[in-house]
Amino acid sequence: MMLTPESLAQIDREVAKYPADQKRSAVMSALRIAQVEKGWLSSDTIKFVAEYLGIAPMAAHEVATFYNMYDRAPVGKYKITVCTNLPCALSGGVDAGEYLQKKLGIHFNETTADGKFTLKEGECMGACGYAPVLLVNNHTMCNHMTPDAIDRKLAELN
Amino acid sequence: MLEIEIDGTKLTVPNGTTVIEAARSIGTHIPHFCYHKKLSIAANCRMCLVQVEKAPKPLPACATPVNDGMKVYTHSDMAVKAQQGVMEFLLINHPLDCPICDQGGECQLQDIAVGYGGSSSRYEEEKRVVPNKDLGPLISTDMTRCIHCTRCVRFTEEVAGMQEIGMAGRGEHSEIMSFIGMTVDSEISGNVIDLCPVGALTSKPFRYTARTWELSRRKSVSPHDGLGANLVVQVKADRVMRVLPLENEAINECWIADRDRFAYEALNSEQRLTKPMVKQGGVWLETDWQTALEYVGNGLKSISRDYGADTVAVMATPHSTVEELFLLNKLSQALGAGSASVGGRYADERLAAAQQGAAWLGQPIADVAQSKAVLVVGSTLRKEQPLLAQRLRQGAKRGLKLAILNPADDELFSAIAAKLISRPDQMVEALAGVVKAAAELKQAAVPADVAAAEPCAAARGIAKVLVDATAAEGDRASVLLGNLAAHNPRAAELAVLANQLAAITGATVGWLSEAANTVGAQVLGLTSGNLLSKPRKAVLLFNNEVEFDSHDGQAALAAVKQAEMVVAFSAFKHGAVDYADVLLPITPFSETAGSFINMEGKLQTFNGVVKPLGDSRPGWKVLRVLGNLLASEGFDFDNAEAVRKAALPQGESGVAAKLSNTVNGVAVTLQAAATGLVRMGEVPIYQADALVRRAPSLQKTRDAAAPLAGLSPATAAQLGVAEGDTVKVQQGEAQGSYTATIMAGLADGVVRLAAAHPTTAQLGAMFGSIQLTRA
Numbered sequence A: 001m002m003l004t005p006e007s008l009a010q011i012d013r014e015v016a017k018y019p020a021d022q023k024r025s026a027v028m029s030a031l032r033i034a035q036v037e038k039g040w041l042s043s044d045t046i047k048f049v050a051e052y053l054g055i056a057p058m059a060a061h062e063v064a065t066f067y068n069m070y071d072r073a074p075v076g077k078y079k080i081t082v083c084t085n086l087p088c089a090l091s092g093g094v095d096a097g098e099y100l101q102k103k104l105g106i107h108f109n110e111t112t113a114d115g116k117f118t119l120k121e122g123e124c125m126g127a128c129g130y131a132p133v134l135l136v137n138n139h140t141m142c143n144h145m146t147p148d149a150i151d152r153k154l155a156e157l158n
Numbered sequence B: 001m002l003e004i005e006i007d008g009t010k011l012t013v014p015n016g017t018t019v020i021e022a023a024r025s026i027g028t029h030i031p032h033f034c035y036h037k038k039l040s041i042a043a044n045c046r047m048c049l050v051q052v053e054k055a056p057k058p059l060p061a062c063a064t065p066v067n068d069g070m071k072v073y074t075h076s077d078m079a080v081k082a083q084q085g086v087m088e089f090l091l092i093n094h095p096l097d098c099p100i101c102d103q104g105g106e107c108q109l110q111d112i113a114v115g116y117g118g119s120s121s122r123y124e125e126e127k128r129v130v131p132n133k134d135l136g137p138l139i140s141t142d143m144t145r146c147i148h149c150t151r152c153v154r155f156t157e158e159v160a161g162m163q164e165i166g167m168a169g170r171g172e173h174s175e176i177m178s179f180i181g182m183t184v185d186s187e188i189s190g191n192v193i194d195l196c197p198v199g200a201l202t203s204k205p206f207r208y209t210a211r212t213w214e215l216s217r218r219k220s221v222s223p224h225d226g227l228g229a230n231l232v233v234q235v236k237a238d239r240v241m242r243v244l245p246l247e248n249e250a251i252n253e254c255w256i257a258d259r260d261r262f263a264y265e266a267l268n269s270e271q272r273l274t275k276p277m278v279k280q281g282g283v284w285l286e287t288d289w290q291t292a293l294e295y296v297g298n299g300l301k302s303i304s305r306d307y308g309a310d311t312v313a314v315m316a317t318p319h320s321t322v323e324e325l326f327l328l329n330k331l332s333q334a335l336g337a338g339s340a341s342v343g344g345r346y347a348d349e350r351l352a353a354a355q356q357g358a359a360w361l362g363q364p365i366a367d368v369a370q371s372k373a374v375l376v377v378g379s380t381l382r383k384e385q386p387l388l389a390q391r392l393r394q395g396a397k398r399g400l401k402l403a404i405l406n407p408a409d410d411e412l413f414s415a416i417a418a419k420l421i422s423r424p425d426q427m428v429e430a431l432a433g434v435v436k437a438a439a440e441l442k443q444a445a446v447p448a449d450v451a452a453a454e455p456c457a458a459a460r461g462i463a464k465v466l467v468d469a470t471a472a473e474g475d476r477a478s479v480l481l482g483n484l485a486a487h488n489p490r491a492a493e494l495a496v497l498a499n500q501l502a503a504i505t506g507a508t509v510g511w512l513s514e515a516a517n518t519v520g521a522q523v524l525g526l527t528s529g530n531l532l533s534k535p536r537k538a539v540l541l542f543n544n545e546v547e548f549d550s551h552d553g554q555a556a557l558a559a560v561k562q563a564e565m566v567v568a569f570s571a572f573k574h575g576a577v578d579y580a581d582v583l584l585p586i587t588p589f590s591e592t593a594g595s596f597i598n599m600e601g602k603l604q605t606f607n608g609v610v611k612p613l614g615d616s617r618p619g620w621k622v623l624r625v626l627g628n629l630l631a632s633e634g635f636d637f638d639n640a641e642a643v644r645k646a647a648l649p650q651g652e653s654g655v656a657a658k659l660s661n662t663v664n665g666v667a668v669t670l671q672a673a674a675t676g677l678v679r680m681g682e683v684p685i686y687q688a689d690a691l692v693r694r695a696p697s698l699q700k701t702r703d704a705a706a707p708l709a710g711l712s713p714a715t716a717a718q719l720g721v722a723e724g725d726t727v728k729v730q731q732g733e734a735q736g737s738y739t740a741t742i743m744a745g746l747a748d749g750v751v752r753l754a755a756a757h758p759t760t761a762q763l764g765a766m767f768g769s770i771q772l773t774r775a
C-alpha cells in the first residue's frame, strides 16, 4: 500500500464529490493529499494515485508537473515560497527573497544542509495588497514579510 | 442548415459544422496543425486563424462553429497577418534542422512555413532544447522539433484508448513524453508518426534510410488480420522502405495497426529463402527450380502410387492470397488428396461440416460500431483486431453497449456494459446461459438444447444488454465470435449458440476473421479440418509453419516429422529446415499480384510492389508449374488475374452469395462444471503470421515478450504459486518451464499461456488440459 488508510479516506471523500465515471476530477486533491503524506510526489506516488483513480499515469503526471505547488523532488521540512511577481516585487518581494537567501545561505530551489528549509520562488498568490508574501509548506500564508517578520517566522519554525 | 460565405463563396452546412470543415468542403485550404478530423478540437496551435465579419479579432477556424449568415475571409489582410504571426511564433523555438530531419519533404510545418513564414527570423535569443524521450522500439523522437499541437496526446487518449503520451510541464517548459520509465505500448501506436505534423515523432525502423522524394508509392493490402487495411507501400531501389495507411473510411479509416506498418521489416530479413533447396543425405543443397519441382513432382507421384493419394496432406494458412489458395486446392484435388486445409489452428472438426457458407462478419465493417450493442465471444480483441477494437471503442463512446464473454477480462480501453468470464472449456455453458436468459427476457421459446442451462447473473446481464438494445424497431445488435471461439474445441457449439442468441434477440452473428484471407479460403472451398490428425506420407506446407500454425504444435510437429516427404513453400527459412525435404522460395505479398477477401466479404486486389527477391517466385506461379508437371489439366494461367477469374468467376458478387454464418447439424451438449486446469493458448499479436514473427522492431515491443503463465489469484493461491515464481507446465508428453504471473481478470482454473511462440510451440493443444506445478 502506497498511502496510509487516512490519506486514502481523504481521497475517497474528494472522489465522492464527483460522478462515479469522473473520478479523474479528483486528481488535484488526490495529488495534494499524497504530497502532504509523502512530502513530495515521486513517479511511484503519481502512478499510485493515477491507478487509484483509474486514470492513465501520464494524465496524473501532466497535472503534477503543471502546477508548481506539487513538488517533483524532495524538499526540506519547511518549503518557503516567496512571491516575486511584479506587484510584490514593487513592494519588497524581491528583497524578501534576497534576505531569505542570505539568511538561509541557499539559493532558490535549494535546501539547507540540515534538510530543514527549501526556498522557492512563487507566482502571484492573490494577496498583492499584503506584500511581501510567502507560503510555508503550501498551506500557511504569511503577510508583510519584512526582514523582521522573516526573522521571527524562521525562529518560530526552527 | 446554416448559410455561410467563405471568401465570397456561399454554401450551406449542417448545424455544428466548424469553419475549417465548411471551408474544406468547398476545397478552401486553411493552414492548420492541431486540427485533425478524427480527433477532438484542441485549438492550441492557432495556425488556422481567419477573419470573421463582425468579430473584432481573428478566430481559430477549427474551433469556431458556423453561425447563420457568417462571412469568413481566409486570405484577407487580417487573416494573413495573423497566420504569419503564428508561424513566426511557432518557428521561434523550432530548430529548423530540416536537412537532417526524416520529416523533411513531407512536413506540414515546412510546407506551411513556405506559404506563411518569413525568410528570416527576428528572434535572436537562445532557442530551447528538449531532451528526447524513449517511446519504445517503434517511435523515434526529436522533441525539440515539437510544436505542442497535442495530436499525439489526443490520439493515445481518444483513439488508442489509453493516454500513454502527455504534455508535462507548462508554458515554455512543456514537453511531450510518456510516463517516466514507460514506453508507448499500444498496438496502434505508429499512427502518431503520421499524425505528428513535424519531425518530432518519426518511424524508428525507417530512420535515416531514405528521403520521402526518393520513394515511389504503391498501393497494397495488409496481409495480417481479417480487416484488410489499405496500405501505401513505399519503395526505393526495389526494396520496401516503409508502409503507411491508405485512407479508406469503410475499412481502416485513416489508421493502420503497428503490424500493418512495421511488419515490412521482415520482407528484407536475413531469413528470406531465396533459392530452392533440397535435402540430400541430411544436407541442404541449393538447386534450381526445375530440379526442385521435378523432385517434388516425382516424390508426390511415387507416394500416391505406393500408398494412395489420401496419404498426402496439403496445408496452407489463411494469410495466402486467393490465387495461391485456389491453385493449391486445385492441386490437392488433382492429386486425389481432397481439399487443402487452412485450419491448422481449429480444433473442432464439426465446425467446417456444419457451416453453410463462408463464415464472415455478417455485415460491413463500418456498420459494426453502429450497432446498439455488441457481444464479443472469445477474443483478445485489441490484439486480434486492433482497428476493429478501435472502431468499437469509438462506438462505445457514442453509446454502443459492449459486452464480452471471454476467458480473460483484458483491458479493452472501452466501457464494458456486461461481462461474463468463463474457462475456455465452459464458454459453451456460459453462452447457453445467455441464450436462455435472453429467451426468458423476450418470453420466447427456450431452445431445447439450452433448456438445462443455468444462467448466472452475468449471463443475464449480457442478455439484457442485447435485448434492450434491439427493443426499438430498426436498432441493431451484433454477436461477434473471435479467435478464442474459433479455435475452441467446442467452436461449433459456440456457433450454434451465437445463432440462437441472434435469432432470439434479432442481432447479427459475425466472425472476426483471423487472417487476411480467412473468408477467401472458405469461399474457395478449402477446409478448416486438421489434416494431420491421421498419419501422412507426404505433406505440402504452404506458408505454414506447423509448430506455430497448428492447434497442437507438438502433435503437428510429430506428424510432419514422421512423413516421408515434406515440402515447404515459404518466403522464409523456418522450422522446416529440420523437418522438410524440399524448401521452395515463394514471395510474400509485396512481391506478387494477388487478392484477399476480408471479413466483410470484400475482394481487394493488389500488385507486387517490388521484384521477387533472389530466385523466389510468386506462389501462384510455382503452383502453376507444379500443376502442369503433375500432368493435371487446367493449370495454364498467364497471370494472376486469369487465376483470379478462374477462382472467382463472378467476382465479388459470387463471393457475396457464398457468405453465411448459418450452422446446421450440431447439437449443443451442456457439460457439468469442468475441473482441473485448462489452457488458454491465444496466438500473440506478433506471432500470428510469418511476417510479424520476423519483424525485428515488432519483436522488441512489449506485446512480443515471451509468454508468461497467467493464473487467477484464486487458482494461484490454490497451487501455491506467487507472482514471478518459476512453474513447470505439462501437456501430455510435452513440458516447459515458465514464469508465473497473477492476472486479476482471468477465469479460475485457467493457465493462460500463449501458443505459437518459440518458447511454447513444443506444448500441446491451445485449449487443452494442462498441469502446472511450482518448480
Ligand code: SF4
Pocket (backbone or CB within 6 Å): B145, B146, B147, B148, B149, B150, B151, B152, B153, B176, B195, B196, B197, B198, B200, B201
Ligand atoms: S510530438 Fe508532434 S504530434 Fe505530438 S504535440 Fe509535438 S508536434 Fe504535436
Ligand code: FES
Pocket (backbone or CB within 6 Å): A083, A084, A085, A086, A087, A088, A089, A093, A123, A124, A125, A126, A127, A128, A131, A133
Ligand atoms: S504578486 Fe505577489 S501575491 Fe500577487
Ligand code: FES
Pocket (backbone or CB within 6 Å): B031, B032, B033, B034, B035, B042, B043, B044, B045, B046, B047, B048, B049, B060, B061, B062, B063
Ligand atoms: S488548427 Fe486551429 S488552432 Fe490549431
